[in-house]
Amino acid sequence: MAADxxxxxxxxxxxxxxxxxxxxxxxxxxxxxxxxxxxPVGSEVRTTRESIREFYAAIEPLEQESRLVSARVAEGQAxxxxxLVTRVGDQTYTLAPIDVMTFDDDGRITTMRAFWxxxxxxxx
Amino acid sequence: MAADxxxxxxxxxxxxxxxxxxxxxxxxxxxxxxxxxxxPVGSEVRTTRESIREFYAAIEPLEQESRLVSARVAEGQAxxxxxLVTRVGDQTYTLAPIDVMTFDDDGRITTMRAFWxxxxxxxx
Numbered sequence: 001m002a003a004d005x006x007x008x009x010x011x012x013x014x015x016x017x018x019x020x021x022x023x024x025x026x027x028x029x030x031x032x033x034x035x036x037x038x039x040p041v042g043s044e045v046r047t048t049r050e051s052i053r054e055f056y057a058a059i060e061p062l063e064q065e066s067r068l069v070s071a072r073v074a075e076g077q078a079x080x081x082x083x084l085v086t087r088v089g090d091q092t093y094t095l096a097p098i099d100v101m102t103f104d105d106d107g108r109i110t111t112m113r114a115f116w117x118x119x120x121x122x123x124x
Numbered sequence: 125m126a127a128d129x130x131x132x133x134x135x136x137x138x139x140x141x142x143x144x145x146x147x148x149x150x151x152x153x154x155x156x157x158x159x160x161x162x163x164p165v166g167s168e169v170r171t172t173r174e175s176i177r178e179f180y181a182a183i184e185p186l187e188q189e190s191r192l193v194s195a196r197v198a199e200g201q202a203x204x205x206x207x208l209v210t211r212v213g214d215q216t217y218t219l220a221p222i223d224v225m226t227f228d229d230d231g232r233i234t235t236m237r238a239f240w241x242x243x244x245x246x247x248x
Contacts, residue, residue, distance in 0.1 A: 005241065005243060040198045040199075041198035041199055041201050042198050042199025042200075042201070069194075070193075070205055070220065070222070072220075072221060072222045072239035072240050072241070072244060073239070073241060073243075074164045074165035074166050074238075074239045074240060074241050075164075075165055075166025076166075077165050077166070077239065078239060079203060079222035079224060079239040080222070081194055081205050081222070096194065096196075097196060098194070098196045098203035098204070098205070098222060100203060100224055100239075114198075115196035115197070115198045115201065115202060115203040115224075116196050116198060117129065117196070117197060117198050119129060119197075120196060
């Protein structure tokens with residue numbers, strides 16, 4: 001049976017929160033064994049926990065704020081728009097990807113695909 | 125070669141516009157031959173032009189307004205949040221799905237999957 005809507009929304013909210021201020025290991029704990037990550041869509045799909053951990057470890061040291069804008073859940077799958085603001089010195093980089101995820105029965109992420117491109121990055 | 129970003133954004137903008145105030149045939153013209161539609165995600169996938177036409181014909185007579193909120197394009201694929209407001213008598217139904225689409229080289233839609241559920245419908 002697919003995870004219910006509330007459980008999936010919990011995972012999404014926690015995911016967005018942790019991408020902003022969590023550790024790679026905390027994010028990894030949201031993923032099921034055998035999960036895959038394609039971020040951005042079109043890049044090589046990460047299929048091992050090591051490669052997924054590496055992906056999030058790269059952003060762990062950054063000064064970031066994140067917020068969930070909109071989430072839509074349908075039958076154990078979801079798509080959501082969130083905003084990620086990164087400060088590097090005097091520069092602020094704002095990116096608002098749309099992520100598409102599938103989940104296992106316990107609400108852990110089984111696949112993640114992030115829709116965004118460099119053209120969506122706002123620098124101020 | 126994948127359709128470029130601008131072409132895909134044009135198709136998305138036209139799609140959202142037509143869902144609000146176009147005809148089923150106008151919408152169908154945005155789809156490539158062999159396209160599939162799953163709306164909402166989890167429902168039976170429509171695989172023929174007849175069944176896709178039937179889907180849009182059902183909403184054609186409704187009094188609707190639509191607007192694109194946010195679109196993200198990556199490698200010939202896209203995800204976008206849009207808002208659809210339907211007026212039936214004194215009631216206003218507002219739904220903001222996140223659609224995920226793939227496109228052929230000419231920017232025509234090859235697959236469409238819409239993320240939303242009844243829980244996302246706002247009635248006022």
